Amino acid sequence: MxxxxxxxxxxxxxxxxxxxxxxxxxxxxxxxxxxxxxxxxxxxxxxxxxxxxxxxxxxxxxxxxxxxxxxxxxxxxxxxxxxxxxxxxxxxxxxxxxxxxxxxxxxxxxxxxxxxxxxxxxxxxxxxxxxYRRVPAIALAKRMISEGRIGRVYHIRAHYLQDWLANPQSPFAWRLDKNIAGSGAHGDLNAHIVDLTRHLVGEFDEVVGMSETFVKERPIDNGEGKRDVTVDDTTLFLARFDNGAVGNFEATRYATGRKNHEYIEINGSMGSIVFNFERMNELQFFSKEDDHHLQGYRNILVTEPEAHEYMNAWWPPGHLIGYEHAFTHQASDFARAISQQQPVYPNFEDGLRCQQVLEAVDHSILSRTWEKVEKSNDVGRTRER
Known part of the structure; x- marks a missing residue:
């Protein structure tokens, strides 16, 4: 060792x-x-x-x-x-x-x-x-989709809502400077739901978006004037996927009352899956295969050792885990990859693919039309999903 x-x-x-x-x-x-x-x-x-x-x-x-x-x-x-x-x-x-x-x-x-x-x-x-890929409920969603439990995927709707900038007097921070952060809610929050969607559903084909900066300048924390906000406060976009599915995405820091509301719903021909990070130990599942008089969304508590990924390391059934545990699962997977010299995901190719989606949305905002998502193969090896 x-x-x-x-x-x-x-x-x-x-x-x-x-x-x-x-x-x-x-x-x-x-x-x-x-x-x-x-x-x-x-x-x-x-x-x-x-x-x-x-x-x-x-x-x-x-x-x-x-x-x-x-x-x-x-x-x-x-x-x-x-x-x-x-x-x-x-x-x-x-x-x-x-x-x-x-x-x-x-x-x-x-x-x-x-x-x-x-x-x-x-x-x-x-x-x-x-x-967020390492939340056990997301791991279960991935497994259920791969097993065909919701059938062919038709719709993806995802949003990531926060409210920490809803007050116009909140002070300027580095995340509001494009030269440092790159973008606002788009790169910070949409990046997460883009990656989750790629992980669960597949690759983006084309996108069209819009964005807005509601408060154009913010007070400097030391009280000495104001600074221009050079990033988006919210970005929304529509998407088409390689597999024929369609989706809508929204990221904002102005959703008053929402603290860290990351939500993804995936509708298929045989069922649907819903995940809300503010209830991160739960996954909602609807199946058309249930008897008609019993159909409805069921709430799965994803805390069973042996049955649910990562949970063997933690507590007895029903004992919840939190935000920090996803980072631990990530570190554990990375440690295994390094020790055994095996691939690990999401890697830098996944990071690039996410960046290509984000940038296509930026281009569409400027062009005010649909933009294809780049899928260049001139870097690294494209792997099977």
């Missing part, structure tokens, strides 16, 4: 979520090669030093390049703003480090292709943190 020695770039929200995932993986999943928390990195020395102590990292750095150059690091975990992902990921791959990056993978399709080429050329393991 060896160790997977981790260098984590970023120490705030995602840094904290990823740290507990590495610790929980060691404790609950007993990986072949456990994680070792070697170094955490951030630009503010006082803050990152405190984070290292609080989270239990062996050391800290203030320059991500120093982390990549270290000989005692196997995995680089990127939890920084979107505009930094490309440089860090490519440098890590060239140094022979495995790479995990937060979503969205990049600021553009071009950047995503460069990142995919870097990890493909060097042969390192790579993964994008679309953590």
């Amino acid at each position: 060896g160790y997977i020695r981790v260098g984590l770039i970023g120490y705030k929200f995602m840094g904290k979520a990823h740290t507990q995932a590495y610790k929980n993986t060691n404790f609950y999943f007993e990986p072949q090669d456990p994680f070792q928390l070697k170094v955490i990195c951030g630009r503010n020395e006082e803050s990152v030093k405190e984070a290292a102590f609080t989270y239990g990292w062996e050391s800290y750095e203030t320059d991500w390049r120093s982390v990549i150059e270290r000989d005692d690091i196997d995995l680089i975990d990127i939890g920084t703003p979107s505009n930094t992902h490309k440089d860090i990921a490519i440098a890590a791959a060239k140094a022979g480090k495995h790479v995990l990056t937060e979503k969205p993978m990049a600021l553009s399709v071009r950047d995503a292709k460069e990142m995919l080429k870097a990890v493909t050329d060097t042969g390192v393991q790579h993964m994008v943190s679309f953590n």
Whole structure:
């Protein structure tokens, strides 16, 4: 048994979520090669030093390049703003480090292709943190669709609703700067439901979208004036899929009363599946094969060890898990992939495919017409889904 020695770039929200995932993986999943928390990195020395102590990292750095150059690091975990992902990921791959990056993978399709080429050329393991794939209810939905339980898929309707910017006086944040974030609700929230839809249903063919920025400028937190908001507050789009299905998608930070309402409904010829992350331990299922007088949506509590993926590691039936557990499942799967030198998904090719959908929507907003989703095969190997 060896160790997977981790260098984590970023120490705030995602840094904290990823740290507990590495610790929980060691404790609950007993990986072949456990994680070792070697170094955490951030630009503010006082803050990152405190984070290292609080989270239990062996050391800290203030320059991500120093982390990549270290000989005692196997995995680089990127939890920084979107505009930094490309440089860090490519440098890590060239140094022979495995790479995990937060979503969205990049600021553009071009950047995503460069990142995919870097990890493909060097042969390192790579993964994008679309953590919602690792919710047991989503794993069950994937299994049920693959088994044909809802038949041919006709409709997908998905939305991701938050309200943390609904107050016009909420202060400016880095997520509102296009140069840093790449986009607003579209890249932050639509990216998740695009990835879930690709995972559950298949590839996008064409899209048409619209977006809006409701509040054009925001007060600066220190009270010294205002800054222009350069990203979307909401983006909505329609989609057609390679398999003939159609879908509608919506992401917003202005859905007053909604905190983290990620919802996906998939309607098929024989049934339907509904998932709502705010009830993440449950999956709703309707089947036309039920006797007519008994038909209706049933509510499946997805907490059964042996029956439901990942649940063997946790608690007795009916004992719920939460948001942080999806990160643990992700880390566990990545540890297995690294130790056994096996593919893991969603990887950088999945990140690119998601980016191609997001960018096609952006193009359609400008052209005010339907746009085809790029499916170039000039990077990496296209795998069977």
